[in-house]
Amino acid sequence: MKLGTNDIGSVYLGTNAVSKVYLGTNEVWTSFTGLLDDYSGAAAAYSLRLLSSTYTGDAIRVRIDTTGQPEYNIGFVNNELDTATLEDYCTGGLDAYVKTWYDQSGNGYDASQTTASNQPQIVSAGSTILENGKPSVQFDGIDNYITLLNTASDGSNPLDINGDLLCSIVLRSLSNTSGYIFNNYQGSGAYNGRHTLWHQDPSGSNLTYETSYDDNSSPSTLVSSALSLSQYLITNTRDKGGTNHIYINGTSNVNASDTASSDITSNVDWVIGARAVSTSQEVWNGKLQEIILYPSDQSSNRTGIETNINDFYAIYP
Numbered sequence: 001m002k003l004g005t006n007d008i009g010s011v012y013l014g015t016n017a018v019s020k021v022y023l024g025t026n027e028v029w030t031s032f033t034g035l036l037d038d039y040s041g042a043a044a045a046y047s048l049r050l051l052s053s054t055y056t057g058d059a060i061r062v063r064i065d066t067t068g069q070p071e072y073n074i075g076f077v078n079n080e081l082d083t084a085t086l087e088d089y090c091t092g093g094l095d096a097y098v099k100t101w102y103d104q105s106g107n108g109y110d111a112s113q114t115t116a117s118n119q120p121q122i123v124s125a126g127s128t129i130l131e132n133g134k135p136s137v138q139f140d141g142i143d144n145y146i147t148l149l150n151t152a153s154d155g156s157n158p159l160d161i162n163g164d165l166l167c168s169i170v171l172r173s174l175s176n177t178s179g180y181i182f183n184n185y186q187g188s189g190a191y192n193g194r195h196t197l198w199h200q201d202p203s204g205s206n207l208t209y210e211t212s213y214d215d216n217s218s219p220s221t222l223v224s225s226a227l228s229l230s231q232y233l234i235t236n237t238r239d240k241g242g243t244n245h246i247y248i249n250g251t252s253n254v255n256a257s258d259t260a261s262s263d264i265t266s267n268v269d270w271v272i273g274a275r276a277v278s279t280s281q282e283v284w285n286g287k288l289q290e291i292i293l294y295p296s297d298q299s300s301n302r303t304g305i306e307t308n309i310n311d312f313y314a315i316y317p
Contacts, residue, residue: 032079035292035308039301042105044148046272047290048135049312050079051104060137061100062122064089069116071099081135083128096123098137101146101272111272113146120144120273120288131172131287132231134313141179141285145274166298168235168305170289170313173200173227179284180275182291198234199275200284207234207246222246222254231287233315235306237299249316250306289313 036042036052045051048059058073059081074086090096097119103109113119120139122129129138139145171181181198201208207224222236224246235247246254272291275281290309298305310316 034079035305036104038308039294039298039305041294041296041298043107043293043295044103044109045105045292046101046103046111046288047292048081048137049290050076051292052106055104055106057102057104059102060098060122061102062086062089062096063099063116063119065095065097081128083135086123087126087128090123090126093126094123095121095125098122098146101137103148109148111146111148111270113144118143118145120146129287131289132313132315134289136172136287136289138174138287139273139284141175141177141283143283145283146272148270148272164297164299165238166235166294166296166302166305167292168233168309169198169291170231170233170309170315171198171286172231173229173284173286175285176200176229177285179282179286180271180273181284181286181288182270182272183275184270198236199282207248222256224248224253231313231315233306233309233313235302237302239297239299247302247306250303250310 032050032053034050034052034055036045036055050059058075061071061073063069063071070089072085072089075082077084086096097116098121099113099119101111103111120137121144122135122137124138128135130136167182169182173179177200179200181200183199199208200206201223206226208222222244227248233249237245237247239245242257244256245252272288274283290313292305
């Protein structure tokens with residue numbers, strides 16, 4: 001519901017907040033509560049739906065592949081990506097690519113890609129790319145990736161994982177080829193605070209989760225069972241010095257001891273869609289709809305977080 005051109009975020013009757021507004025018997029407005037309202041404290045959050053009632057920014061910034069390569073910010077309508085406006089910019093069968101995926105956590109960790117040829121796609125031939133009926137960002141497995149700048153190395157940066165974590169992602173792989181989905185390991189040999197949240201290993205369909213905390217130790221690795229080329233909600237939790245877990249569609253899939261007791265305080269940038277800032281570093285072929293990273297123990301909230309995500313995306317029964 002709008003007042004003029006402005007979305008209405010809250011309605012009061014006197015001093016009491018109203019949760020719904022009716023016109024006759026028709027509900028015309030309901031208050032919004034997002035995932036980050038119910039489960040606060042995320043370090044970074046990327047989605048094509050609105051995640052917080054206090055977030056007033058846009059979802060993505062896109063480049064339209066046409067004369068002049070114009071760029072536009074795309075926000076939300078009814079708490080979902082404004083695909084109507086997005087497709088209006090692509091009238092005539094144009095393509096659109098994601099230059100920036102805005103962080104909705106409030107920490108300002110926007111993920112970006114300024115090189116046009118490396119930008120993942122959001123519109124193909126005038127139509128928004130979908131997965132299970134919802135907008136999706138598609139990585140081509142050749143040279144698409146986006147980067148989250150992470151410059152602090154003293155543990156003060158929210159994306160330096162200081163102990164436990166929970167990270168959930170909505171994805172679908174499009175081919176059984178090796179590729180890194182979300183990580184901050186960009187070296188070869190030295191691990192440099194390596195934290196690979198997801199990687200399709202060389203067998204193609206297996207999912208791995210790897211952690212290491214200094215330049216000399218090999219990473220501990222969790223390997224899931226083989227995944228089909230379907231949409232999944234995958235969550236991993238790290239219990240520093242305890243047990244790491246992978247949950248696939250809400251069900252525990254792999255558990256393994258975390259032998260390292262150190263924190264991840266790397267100054268290496270996080271990358272979505274590749275192992276490193278290089279087109280030769282195992283670029284992933286697939287679709288992403290949401291990534292949420294918590295830098296603290298959320299084990300008691302995991303089920304609720306997953307339920308919220310699945311209620312929206314309808315991934316599993």
